[in-house]
Amino acid sequence: MDEDGSVGRARIRLGIVEDQPLYRQMLTTLLDSVSDLTVVASAGGVAEADASLDASGLDVALLDIQLGDGDGIELGRRLRAANPELGIVLLSAVDAMHTLLEIPRGELRAWSYLSKSSALSAPALVAAIRATAQGRTALDPALLQTRRPRRGSVVETLGDRQREVLALLAQGLSNTAIAERMGIAPRTVDNHLNAVYAALGLRADGLRNPRVEAAIRYLEETGVIER
Amino acid sequence: MSSNAEQASPAAAEEQADRLSDRNTVFLVTAVAGAVFGVLASTQAIIVFGVGTAAPDPSGEPVGSLLLRIAVNLATVALIALLARASGAERRELPGRIGAIAALAVSGGVFRAAVQLAFGLLSLGNLPAVIAEAGSAAVVASVVMTLAVLVTDARRRLRETERARARQRLLAIAALESLRSEELRVRRQVADSLHGSVQNAFVVLAAQLEGIARRVPAPEAEELSAVIRRLDVLREQEVRSLSRALYPAEIRRGVVAALRALLGRLPASIEVEFTADEDRLRQAQGIGAALGQERGILLVRVAEEALSNALRHGGAGHVRLVLSLAPPQGTAQSAPAAPVYCLVFEDDGSGGAVIGETGGLARLREQLALYGGGLRVQPSELGGSRIEARLPAS
Numbered sequence: 001m002d003e004d005g006s007v008g009r010a011r012i013r014l015g016i017v018e019d020q021p022l023y024r025q026m027l028t029t030l031l032d033s034v035s036d037l038t039v040v041a042s043a044g045g046v047a048e049a050d051a052s053l054d055a056s057g058l059d060v061a062l063l064d065i066q067l068g069d070g071d072g073i074e075l076g077r078r079l080r081a082a083n084p085e086l087g088i089v090l091l092s093a094v095d096a097m098h099t100l101l102e103i104p105r106g107e108l109r110a111w112s113y114l115s116k117s118s119a120l121s122a123p124a125l126v127a128a129i130r131a132t133a134q135g136r137t138a139l140d141p142a143l144l145q146t147r148r149p150r151r152g153s154v155v156e157t158l159g160d161r162q163r164e165v166l167a168l169l170a171q172g173l174s175n176t177a178i179a180e181r182m183g184i185a186p187r188t189v190d191n192h193l194n195a196v197y198a199a200l201g202l203r204a205d206g207l208r209n210p211r212v213e214a215a216i217r218y219l220e221e222t223g224v225i226e227r
Numbered sequence: 228m229s230s231n232a233e234q235a236s237p238a239a240a241e242e243q244a245d246r247l248s249d250r251n252t253v254f255l256v257t258a259v260a261g262a263v264f265g266v267l268a269s270t271q272a273i274i275v276f277g278v279g280t281a282a283p284d285p286s287g288e289p290v291g292s293l294l295l296r297i298a299v300n301l302a303t304v305a306l307i308a309l310l311a312r313a314s315g316a317e318r319r320e321l322p323g324r325i326g327a328i329a330a331l332a333v334s335g336g337v338f339r340a341a342v343q344l345a346f347g348l349l350s351l352g353n354l355p356a357v358i359a360e361a362g363s364a365a366v367v368a369s370v371v372m373t374l375a376v377l378v379t380d381a382r383r384r385l386r387e388t389e390r391a392r393a394r395q396r397l398l399a400i401a402a403l404e405s406l407r408s409e410e411l412r413v414r415r416q417v418a419d420s421l422h423g424s425v426q427n428a429f430v431v432l433a434a435q436l437e438g439i440a441r442r443v444p445a446p447e448a449e450e451l452s453a454v455i456r457r458l459d460v461l462r463e464q465e466v467r468s469l470s471r472a473l474y475p476a477e478i479r480r481g482v483v484a485a486l487r488a489l490l491g492r493l494p495a496s497i498e499v500e501f502t503a504d505e506d507r508l509r510q511a512q513g514i515g516a517a518l519g520q521e522r523g524i525l526l527v528r529v530a531e532e533a534l535s536n537a538l539r540h541g542g543a544g545h546v547r548l549v550l551s552l553a554p555p556q557g558t559a560q561s562a563p564a565a566p567v568y569c570l571v572f573e574d575d576g577s578g579g580a581v582i583g584e585t586g587g588l589a590r591l592r593e594q595l596a597l598y599g600g601g602l603r604v605q606p607s608e609l610g611g612s613r614i615e616a617r618l619p620a621s
Contacts, residue, residue, distance in 0.1 A: 020427040026434065066423050071479065093426035094467050098491035099477070102484045116430040117459065120437075151544065152498035223495030 011035075012133045015058045016042040017049045017075065018091070019068040026120060027062065034126055046070030055082035059133050062119075065092040065099060073099060080107065087132035088112065091119050095143055101220060108212050112138040112172060131172030137215045138172025146224050153221035154200055162199070165192040170215040245386070249317050249379050256375035258308035264367045265300030269293060295346060303339040307331060307368045316372065317379040328372045336365035403597070404521075411474070411521060418474035421466055429462035475527050482523040482568075483508065486530055486548060497538070498545040507552045511566055511620060518568055519621040525594055526550075526570050529602065529616040532587040533572035533580070541576025541611050548572050553617070565620040567600070572614045573607035580604050580612035588614070 014037055018024040024042060031037045040057060043049040045067050055061070061079055063072040076088040087110040090100070097113050112132045118124045118140050131138040144167060149156035155163065161182075168178045175193070179186040193214075197203070200217050202210040273293045316327035340361035343349040349357050433455045440451040470476070477485040483503045490499050511517060518526070530548060537543035553567040582588045582604055592602040600618035607613035 020424065020431070022431050023427055026431065066419070066476065068423065073480070093430050094422065094463060096477075096488075098488050099480070099484070101487055101491075102480050116427065117433065120430070120434045148495040150495045150497070150499060152500075223491070223493055223497065223499070226494040226496060 011038045012059045012129060013038055013040045013057060014129070015040065015049075015053050015055075015061045017045070017053070017061065017067065017072065018042070018064045019045050020064075023116065027125075030120065030122055030125065031129075034122070037126070037129065044068075046072075046075050049075055050078070053079065055079040055086055058083065058086055060087040060089060060129050062089045062091060062129075064116075065090050065096055073103065076111070077103070077107065086110075087129075087135070089114060089128055089132050089138075091116050097139060097143055097219060100137075100139075100216060105208065105213065105216070108137065108216060109209050110135045110137065110212075112136075114138075114140045115143055118142050128172055131174075134174075135209075136172045136174070137170075137212045139170045139215060139219060141171045144170055144222075147222035148225050150221050150223045155218060155221040158196060158199055162192050162196050165189060166196050166214060166218050169193065169196075169211060170218040172215075245383075246318070249383065250312050250315070252379045252382055253317050253375045254308050254312035256378050257311040257371050258304060260371040260374055261304035261307055261367065262301060264371065265304050266297055268363065268367070269296035269300055272296065292348075296348060299339065299342050299346065299348065302342060303335055303364055303368075306338055307335045307371070310334060311372050311375060317376050317383075324376060328369050328376075331372050332365035332369040335368035336361035339364035400597070407521060411524070414473045418470045418476065421470035421473070422476055425466055426462055429458055429466070433458050433462075475524060478520055478523050478527060481508075482518055482526055483550065485523065485527045486550060489527060489530055489534070490546075490548065493534070493538075493546070496544065500545075500547040502548070503550040504552055508550070511552055517620060518618070522568075522598060522618055522621060525591070525598070526568065526616060526618060529570055529591050529595075529614070530572060532591060533574075533612075533614045536580050536588075537572075537574035537576045537611060541574060541578065541580070543574035543576030543611055545575040545609060546572070547574070547609065568618045568620060570616045570618075572612075573609045574611035575607075575609040576611035578606055578611040580614060591616070 014031060016024055016027055016031075016039060018027065021044065024044070028039050028042060031039050041053050043053055046069050053061075058079075061076065063076050065072040067075070072090060076090065080086050080088060089112045091114055092099075093116045095115060097115075100108070100111060100113055103111060110132050112128050114125065114128050119128075124141060128138040128140075149158075149163065155166065158166065164182060165178055168181055173181065175186050175189045179189045182189070196214060197210050200214060202208075202213050202217075270293065273296070310331055314327040314331065316324050316331075319327060340349065340357050343360055344351065344357070349360060351357065436451050436455050436458070440448040440455070443451070475485050475488075477488040483505060486503070487501060490501050493499055534546065537546055549569075549571045551569050551571075553569050580588065582592055582602065588602065588604065595602050595616055595618055598618055600616065602614070602616050605613045605615070
C-alpha cells in the first residue's frame with residue numbers, strides 16, 4: 001500500500017509506553033521538537049497501553065522493555081498483531097539488547113533497540129525511529145561499539161569491510177547511508193552485503209528479511225569487549 | 228454434598244484398602260499357621276498313637292489314614308481362616324476380639340469333631356477322645372487367630388508410622404518451598420526496583436547533568452562529564468550486577484532466554500556454543516511440564532557457577548552449554564513421572580572443578596536434590612570440566 005510513501009510524506013505518529021513519568025516527559029519533549037515526528041499517544045504501563053493505545057493509529061511505538069506491570073516485548077507483539085505495519089523501538093535502562101533474540105524470527109521486521117541513555121540523545125533516537133518506520137531493524141549504535149565478533153563465530157570469518165558494512169546495517173542504516181558513511185559506492189555496499197548474506201547463509205525468500213536476519217545474527221554472534 | 232463426598236473419597240478409598248489388606252493378613256496368617264499346626268498334629272498323632280483305633284479299616288494303610296486326617300484338619304483350617312477373615316476381629320476392641328476368638332474356637336472344634344465323626348475317624352462311643360479332638364482344634368484355632376490379630380496390629384502400626392513419616396516429609400518440603408517462593412518474591416521485588424526505577428533515575432540524572440554541562444564553562448563541564456561517566460559505570464555495572472545477583476530478570480521469558488542472556492554477556496574472546504532443544508521445551512510447556520521460575524533460576528545458577536569456575540579459575544576460552552529434556556524415568560506402576568531437564572556445561576579450561584563440601588556447586592547440588600534432581604562433575608572432551616545438572620519439571 002502507501003505505507004512507505006506516507007512515512008516519507010506525513011509525520012511519523014509515535015506512541016510511548018514508559019512507566020517513569022519524568023523519562024516519558026523528557027522523551028515526549030525531545031520527540032515533539034523534531035519536525036517529522038509527533039507523539040500521538042502515551043501510557044504508563046501495559047494495562048494502560050492495552051486499554052487506551054490504538055495500534056492502528058501509530059507508525060512507531062516506543063516501549064520500555066521492563067514496565068512496572070509487565071513486559072514491553074509481549075506488549076509490542078500484541079500491538080504488532082493489531083497493526084502489522086507498526087514499527088517497534090524497545091528501550092531499556094540496562095544493556096538488554098539480547099532480549100531481541102527471544103522474539104520469533106518471523107516477527108522481527110522493524111523491531112529496534114535503544115538504551116535509555118542513547119534514546120535521550122536526539123540524533124540516535126530520531127535515526128532509530130526513522131529506520132524502524134521504514135521497516136528496518138536498528139540496534140543501539142553506542143552499544144554496538146562495545147561489541148566485537150565472538151571467537152569461533154561466522155561473523156568473525158568475514159572480511160574487515162564486510163564486517164563494517166554489517167555493523168552499520170545493524171545500526172539501521174540504509175545502503176545509501178552506509179555508502180556515504182564508508183565513502184564507497186552504493187554498488188560496492190550491495191556487493192559486500194551479498195557476500196555477508198551468503199556467509200551467514202541468508203536468502204531473500206520473501207518469508208524473512210535478510211537485512212533484519214543479518215542484524216540479529218550480528219547481535220547474536222558478537223560479544224562485549226573485555227574491560 | 229457431592230463435593231464433600233468427592234473430597235472425602237481419597238481418604239475413604241485409602242481406609243477401605245487398609246481394611247481389605249488387614250482382612251487378607253488375618254486370613255493369610257490363620258491359614259498358614261493353622262495348616263502347619265494341622266499337618267504337624269496329624270503326623271504326630273500317627274507317629275505317637277499308630278493308625279488309631281477308630282480308623283474305618285483297622286488293617287488299612289496308615290498313609291491313607293494320615294492323608295484323611297490331614298484333609299480333615301485342612302478343611303477345618305480353611306473354615307477357621309474364612310471365618311477369621313469375615314469376623315473383623317482385628318478392628319475390634321479387646322472384648323470384641325476375645326468374643327470373636329472364642330466363637331471361632333468353638334466353631335472350629337465342633338466342625339472338626341463333626342467331620343471326624345462323619346468319616347469314622349472318631350466314634351461317639353469314645354467321648355473323651357471326641358472332646359480331646361474338638362478341644363485341641365479349639366485351642367489351635369484360638370492360638371492362630373490371636374497370632375493373626377497380633378501380626379495385623381503390628382503391620383498396622385508400621386504402616387501408620389511410615390505414613391506419618393511421609394506426611395512429615397511432605398510438610399517439610401512444602402514449608403521449604405513456600406519459604407523459598409516467598410524469598411524469591413522479595414528478591415524479585417527488590418531486583419525489579421533496582422532494575423527499573425533505580426536504573427531509570429540514574430539515566431535521568433545523567434541526562435540532567437548533561438544538560439547542565441552544556442550550559443557551564445569548559446572546566447566545570449569536564450568535571451560534570453567525569454561524574455556522568457562514573458554514574459554510568461555505577462548504573463550499568465554495580466547496580467545491575469546487584470540486581471542480577473538477587474534475581475535474573477530474563478527468567479521471566481523462560482530458562483532459554485535467561486541462559487542466552489547469561490552467555491551473551493560473556494566477552495567476545497570466549498567461544499560460545501549454546502544448544503537448546505526449543506521445540507521439545509515448548510512442547511513440555513504445552514503439556515504443563517514447564518520448569519517454573521524457581522527451578523529455572525536454579526538451572527541458571529548452575530550455569531553461572533559453572534561459567535564462573537571455568538573463566539575465573541580454569542582460564543577457559545571455549546564453553547558449551549546444552550539444555551535438553553530427557554524422557555521421564557518413571558517405573559510402570561508409579562504415577563506418570565515428570566520429564567527431566569538436563570543442563571550440560573563443558574569448557575576447555577584447566578578442568579578440576581570439584582563439588583567439594585561447602586562450595587557453590589555443593590550448595591547447588593543440595594538444592595537440586597531437594598527437587599529430586601542431581602549434579603555431577605566429570606572431565607570434558609573439550610579438555611576442561613563437564614558439569615551436568617538434572618532437574619525434574621514441576
